[in-house]
Structure formats: structure tokens, C-alpha cells
Amino acid sequence: MSDQGLSVVIPVKGRVPQTHRLLESLRAAIEACEEPVEVLLVDDSEPADARAHQEHCTTFAARYLRGPRHVGAKRNDGVRAAAYDLILFIDSDCLATPQLLRRHTQTLRGADERVGAVAGPTFVQGADNAMFRIMSRSRLLNSAFEWPAQARQVGWATTCNLAVRRDAFEAVGGFAERPLTVVGGEDVDLGLRLTEAGHRIVCDPEALVVHDKSSIESLGTVCRRLITYGRSGQWLLDVHAGRGRPKLNRVSTLSATAIAGPLLLPAVAAVLLAADARQRLGDDAPTLRSLAESIACAGLDWCFDLGEFIAAWQLGRPDRLFTGFGWTDDPAFVWDREPAQRYGG
Known part of the structure; x- marks a missing residue:
């Protein structure tokens, strides 16, 4: 049985500067949390970036793990190595707000056993360029990030800001490790399986994460993300027909x-x-x-x-x-x- 506390799992490949900023932001969030917290970085970067991540983990007292290529498999490895009974998933290109960890632990501890997870909203940093202005009108690109600020309960949530009870996560088998795309769809699939198993995913609008603006600054990045989302939808139809x-x-x-x-x-x-x-x-x-x-x-x-x-x-x-x-x-x-x-x- 896991000890009581919160394990923060971060999958990463590359993104050395962004991950450093995330680890730094988690320092204040850990100090504000009333429970013990550990941070696990699961990485499959090339050697130079891997060394940089290891150094940053040493600086911020995080645990460094080598992991597989698929993001869902990385997260599963992080949970298997985790010490605590609550798990927070956050992405390497995000920043934790100071009250993030405290909000997630308090919400989960205060909820009844039917609540298997808590979703918080993720807001994308503004960028003063044409691409950001254009895609702020998109129905697709970042809309799911904001749903936890608009809903009391969701059927699935993005795993750039999702806290789960470890026993509920393990009972449904964790993330799919071989979806159609390296990243994309595995978070939806997890949420749906949690919901179908009788667990609720409630929202805490004050458990905030900030997403790096680089994900929406260039034409190539936007197109790749949208194509990946569309491809993942067809894979989801295979597993949720x-x-x-x-x-x-x-x-x-x-x-x-x-x-x-x-x-x-x-x-x-x-x-x-x-x-x-x-x-x-x-x-x-x-x-x-x-x-x-x-x-x-x-x-x-x-x-x-x-x-x-x-x-x-x-x-x-x-x-x-x-x-x-x-x-x-x-x-x-x-x-x-x-x-x-x-x-x-």
C-alpha cells in the first residue's frame, strides 16, 4: 500500500529549458502543499539533453528515470516508481502555479470515494504574434485545456493537469502504451475508462497550470498538433467504438x-x-x-x-x-x- 502524499509525474523528451522552468515552479508549489511531495521526471531524450535533465533533477531534488518513447508508457513508468497514493500528471512545457499541489490534494482528500480524479484548467501564455491571434479562435487547439474552468465534472481531461487516485488509476490499467500516435488520445482513453469504471472526474477551477506559448507560435507546430489530435480521434474509435x-x-x-x-x-x-x-x-x-x-x-x-x-x-x-x-x-x-x-x- 502506498504512503499518503503526492507524486508528480512529468514525461519529457528534449525541452530542457521548459522543463527547468517547470521544476523551478514546482518548488513553490511543494512548499505550499500540506502533504509530502515527490517529483519524477521520465525521460527519453538524446544524451546531451538527458544529462541536462539529470543535472536539473539534482538541483531541484527530483527523481530522474529513463523511459520509453510513448508518452503514456512514460507516465505508467512514473506511477510504478512513485511512492505516494495520489498522482499528478503535468507536462514538461507547463508551469505550476503556487497553489496547484495544495488544491489537488485537498480536493481529492475531501471528495468521496467515487471521485477518482481531479482536473484543473490549463491556460496558454499569450504571445503577441499573428499565429496566436489566429488560433485563439480555434475550436480545437486548446479548448479542452479550459473545460475544467467551465465544468463541475468531465468525462475525460488533458493530462497536463490531472490528479488521480493511484488505486483508481491502477484498477483501470493506466495509460494505453501503444496508441496510434506517440502522444495524443491516451489521456482521453484513460478518462473514459475511469468514468466507465464508475469513477468521477471532478473539476477544480483554482488548480491552475500555465502552458508554454511555444505550442502555438508557429505554423508547423499548430498543424502537427491538430493532425495528431485528428489521428488520435480515429484510434479512439477503435477502442471506444x-x-x-x-x-x-x-x-x-x-x-x-x-x-x-x-x-x-x-x-x-x-x-x-x-x-x-x-x-x-x-x-x-x-x-x-x-x-x-x-x-x-x-x-x-x-x-x-x-x-x-x-x-x-x-x-x-x-x-x-x-x-x-x-x-x-x-x-x-x-x-x-x-x-x-x-x-x-
């Missing part, structure tokens, strides 16, 4: 149009893009800048659909080219206020 729903996949639609009537392709693309841009414009006054940002965001969000399209073929499931994963189609989500942005659609 009952959660599929019909979806107007834009990439599938354009591909079908190109085959059936290529001359119609520009018109169909324009109609789809205009409709999606209008949604992203929201209540903003239609200035030239807001229109341009909404159109650009809509086009980039199609990378999510591209990921679904690619994975449907990769998994040998072309029948799912117009099927999406029901990310929040679940009574386990209890909203205090309806989120402005959800996955899919």
Missing part, C-alpha cells in the same frame, strides 16, 4: 468532390471555408483583420480533419471517412457554463 457519430469531414468532402466533379472543387471549398470562418468570427465586428484571422483559423483547423482522414486509411477503415469521435457526447460532462468551443463538428 460506441462513441462514433456522423461528421462532415472537410478533407473527405473535398476528396470526394475532386473524384466526382473536380470542376466543383473550388466552389465546395469556398462554401465550407466561409461557413467555418463565420463560426470562428463569433460576435466580433467583421473587420478586415477579424475576417482574415477567422478564415485562416478555419483553414488551419482543417488539419484536424486531415488527421482523421489519414488515420481512417491508415487503420484500414475508409468507412469512417465521415465519422468523428464524440469527444463530449457523454453525460459525465456537467457544465457550469456551456463551452464556446468543442472538438469535432
Whole structure:
């Protein structure tokens, strides 16, 4: 049986400066926590970065572990090595706020046994560049980070800020270690399995994490993240088959149009893009800048659909080219206020 306390598990590859900042931020959070805390860094970096991580772990009294490639497998290794009965998962490109650990431990200790996990919101640092302004309109990129500030309970949560009871985590088998992508989807799968096993995931809006802005500063990073999210959705349909729903996949639609009537392709693309841009414009006054940002965001969000399209073929499931994963189609989500942005659609 584990001792009472909190083990913080951080999976990492590279990201030496970001991880140093995270470890430094955890120092104040540990001092504010009323329970014993340990920090475990599970790393598969190249040798130079690995040495730097080891030095930083020594500086901040964290435990360094060599781990596998997949992020879910790293987190599982961290839990297996952990000493305590509560586990907090946080990502290497995040910062802990001073009350983060105290809030998670108090919320879990004060909850009844049906509560298996606590999700806290994650807010992305602002960046004064065009990409950040454009993607702040996205329905997909960071919306799940903010759901714990909008809901009392969720059916799953991102594991950049999720505390779990170790016994509940182990009872459902931990994270999937071989999903379709190295990272992406394993957090959703864990949450759904916890919920299906009868555990609730409650939200604490004051258990805050800050996400590094580098994840949204460049075109390449944004596109890769969205494609990964789309691909992970198709993998989730393999392991949670009952959660599929019909979806107007834009990439599938354009591909079908190109085959059936290529001359119609520009018109169909324009109609789809205009409709999606209008949604992203929201209540903003239609200035030239807001229109341009909404159109650009809509086009980039199609990378999510591209990921679904690619994975449907990769998994040998072309029948799912117009099927999406029901990310929040679940009574386990209890909203205090309806989120402005959800996955899919």
C-alpha cells in the first residue's frame, strides 16, 4: 500500500529549458502543499539533453528515470516508481502555479470515494504574434485545456493537469502504451475508462497550470498538433467504438468532390471555408483583420480533419471517412457554463 502524499509525474523528451522552468515552479508549489511531495521526471531524450535533465533533477531534488518513447508508457513508468497514493500528471512545457499541489490534494482528500480524479484548467501564455491571434479562435487547439474552468465534472481531461487516485488509476490499467500516435488520445482513453469504471472526474477551477506559448507560435507546430489530435480521434474509435457519430469531414468532402466533379472543387471549398470562418468570427465586428484571422483559423483547423482522414486509411477503415469521435457526447460532462468551443463538428 502506498504512503499518503503526492507524486508528480512529468514525461519529457528534449525541452530542457521548459522543463527547468517547470521544476523551478514546482518548488513553490511543494512548499505550499500540506502533504509530502515527490517529483519524477521520465525521460527519453538524446544524451546531451538527458544529462541536462539529470543535472536539473539534482538541483531541484527530483527523481530522474529513463523511459520509453510513448508518452503514456512514460507516465505508467512514473506511477510504478512513485511512492505516494495520489498522482499528478503535468507536462514538461507547463508551469505550476503556487497553489496547484495544495488544491489537488485537498480536493481529492475531501471528495468521496467515487471521485477518482481531479482536473484543473490549463491556460496558454499569450504571445503577441499573428499565429496566436489566429488560433485563439480555434475550436480545437486548446479548448479542452479550459473545460475544467467551465465544468463541475468531465468525462475525460488533458493530462497536463490531472490528479488521480493511484488505486483508481491502477484498477483501470493506466495509460494505453501503444496508441496510434506517440502522444495524443491516451489521456482521453484513460478518462473514459475511469468514468466507465464508475469513477468521477471532478473539476477544480483554482488548480491552475500555465502552458508554454511555444505550442502555438508557429505554423508547423499548430498543424502537427491538430493532425495528431485528428489521428488520435480515429484510434479512439477503435477502442471506444460506441462513441462514433456522423461528421462532415472537410478533407473527405473535398476528396470526394475532386473524384466526382473536380470542376466543383473550388466552389465546395469556398462554401465550407466561409461557413467555418463565420463560426470562428463569433460576435466580433467583421473587420478586415477579424475576417482574415477567422478564415485562416478555419483553414488551419482543417488539419484536424486531415488527421482523421489519414488515420481512417491508415487503420484500414475508409468507412469512417465521415465519422468523428464524440469527444463530449457523454453525460459525465456537467457544465457550469456551456463551452464556446468543442472538438469535432
